[in-house]
Amino acid sequence: MSNGINEVRNEKLMSLIQQGVPVYPDQFNTNYELQEAAKLDDGVNHVRVAGRIMGIRRFKKLTFITISDIAGRLQLLLKMDEIEEELYRQFQDYIDIGDFIGVEGRMYSTKTNEKTLRIERLQLLGKALRSLPEKWHGLTNVETRYRQRYLDLLMTEETQRRMLARIQMISALRRFFEDHQFLEVETPVLQHTSSGAIAKPFQTHHRALDTELNLRIAPETYLKRLIVGGFTKVFEFAKCFRNEGISPQHLQEFTMVEGYAAYWNYEDTMKLMRDMIIHVLNEVFHTTTISIAGHTVDFSEEWEVISFRDLIFRDTGIDIDLYPTVEALREETKRNGIELEHADIESLGRGNFIDILYKKVSRPYMMKPTFLINHPIDLSPLARANDMNPSITDRFQLVINGAEVINAYSELVDPTEQRSRLVAQAMLKSNGDEEAMEMDEDYLLAMEYGMPPISGFGFGIERLLMVLTDSETIKDCVLFPLTRKL
Template sequence: MNETPGLNFDEQKVDKLKELQESGILVYPWEYARIDHAAEIKDRFSEISHEKSEEAVSVAGRLYTKRSHGKTVFADLGDESGRIQLYIRKNDLGDDAFSFFAKNIDVGDIVGVRGHIFRTKVGEISIWVDEITLLSKAICPLPEKYHGLTNVETRYRQRYLDLIINDEARSIFKTRSRIISKLRSDLSGNGFMEFETPTIQPIYGGANARPFTTYHNYLDQKLYLRIAPELYLKRLIVGGFEKVFEIAKNFRNEDIDTHHNPEFSMVEIYSAYADYNDMMSLTEELISGIIQDAAGTSEVEFDGKMIGYSRPWRRISMEKAVLDAAGIDIHAQSVEELRKLAEKERIDGWDKAGSPGEFLVLFFEHFVEPTLIQPTFIYDFPIENSPLAKKHRSKPGYTERFELFVAGMELANGFSELNDPLDQKARFEEQDAKRQRGDLEAQMIDYDFINALGYGMPPTGGVGIGIDRLVMLATGQNSIKEVILFPSMKPVRTSDEQTEE
């Protein structure tokens, strides 16, 4: 094997490639007139007999197997749609072409094939090959056939190899593509317009998260990768667009685990003259339809549990959910009593909470969140942790905010959006005070956004839905790395680096 770090070249394949190039063989041609696909051929010729079809076909793809029987070779060719068997005879190709194929075309190579369709004696629809053309020489070996690509780290780091070998991986990402397409079409069908907002921002906002920081030399300015597109999309509502959305890449400088990746995808949706009740209904409608379309059923297994997405979904206030699960009524006890309860349960953050609302969130995350397996809307959040949500119309100390939980993880977050510029200014100032005290996830003050609200934003409902987690649920994958093509990974250290340590 090649000893250059990071390369997996097979020296024998490299030598073969050089020999072909030196002999004038075009190893990497510019194009090929591919007309047909494997799956389409099998469907179109489903009634074919053992006789060759009169109609010729032209396919192209990767050679996955090659089984020689003297003057006859059976091989499997795979393209994006699936695989089909090739039947290659010396009598059909001719001595020179067959010899070239036998000697120079290997498993892993990309080839073009022309021939006719027939059914073998064992009933398999196959291509009786008249001509085979080398389109791309592979000099890295594919994993061994029967064990495949078993190393999880390799699957994530070399996703291209995972996709070559793993049919399930390709299926997952085809489903992901369909989910995003349906999401976009459903929103457009409901009158929403899609926009693009800045990824690099002078002020980060729209969520409580630690940002990635960069620097622009020409502007001589610190900038941030966005943690959410929220504040820019709401500027569009101020500007007169009434139903907007963005399918966005967001970036948060946080831990990596089975549910979190520093770079992730979400859709944010805003609708003028709507509130959080409307957004719960829209969220339910979108996700139930997407699951049905992606999985072909309203029930999908996830982490050993069957989850049903038939509507309507359960809705319960955070306060009642905690009371039902833990018997804790935060309004019936003092802050000191709540602190003692939280300390007794060893709840993370108990020593930093200082209000009933903050303890309510801690109790919810500890006692309730892991139990929310079936789709459940938790609504009416304390004002302390909802700096962009509108104050509740009838419950002092609360906001009109909801989160959707499925399989114990948050899938969506929405509000009746705060549109009072003075209230927003005060909330930002509270966040900034936390940031100054060392809270790395607190939000900055965005004065231009406050100014935008000063021109008047209509009553608005908004929601953000995590696309990666939605794909996890639709495909039954319990790790976010299985649904992100190129997830963030720890760097691979060389032996020299390890020795230096």
């Protein structure tokens, strides 16, 4: 057969069709999920379940079958004298691993105490024309695992567990924010500017309006517009897109959870985020102690809080406060023998340069949950300046195992100051810093109608899942990661 279809399986399909067997019926009514049936008492009758065949063990007059789905599996017993002879023959002759079946029968336990359904009725629900990967080796090709995630989900229990953990985590997060009186909202994906973060956007063309648009890099400025509009606590599960380099910690399309609370500052948010992580651990993993990179980390212990300046000084001996210009800081970095890898290192502004430095000398070595605070103001164009030291911001990041998991700050609500900072960012952008922010007049207009004190937070679902499941790459934490077109 062409296209890799198994010739023998296709012949079986044709034979069943010629015998009048419905090979792709429109439905099958079940009364139990597989994981529910596996917990039933012996003797329970009229149990109807369905699933994909993942194992067949044939004996002379009986056959053990394993069917499964994403949530569970169940063993079935097919005996020659307990089912119609024609159905038994059809199963033996035409049914393969990978096919879908629906069955009805009664529960019992085998001699090894495995819950099993004794089949009394059986129906083919779908014929697989390709063989599944070999059971014991599964999918070893990483590219195939990402490109054909459906096979990875079928064959790799770790992938199944991680994806179910993602679903449970999203559910737990929603409940957490709703229990804290946050309202879930939705904001635009197509935007005229690329505000809300320092990143390069994907661009597209709107044919009807004949205008260039960006896919959002963050929902920030629209969520803040809602605060102007009278909301006091909002959050969003926002698909975001950043046209940046590929790495084990970065996706170009990802799901961000972002939220804002009126009348809060960043210290209020810091407490909320710690409570949120503890809540997710308890709800999804049923513990606050997990293994990360071979280390046992108890999240119920106190988390370190350290300033950006103190962290870099501790790790390099460089006091960034003594170097107010990017040129001076770049020279001091060279004097200390620190080589920074960035394609446009000479064009970066001071804020982005400091960020590159921190990611080189400090972040990879931060294992336990740590709140990094007091970021330089030129690294945080939307954050509120600290009252005591206007060169730093009231901001924090949560770093775990070298990954920035959460970003949060007290928001800048002064429209005059915000305009000044966006002008500075726009100048950096015009001078070649592609990750600098654009001017956003519409957002400034909203700010001029007045804002209360605000604190906000943002984090990627995939990044959080990656850290909590100790995954090697963030691609393992999304169902269908983007791959190069064949």
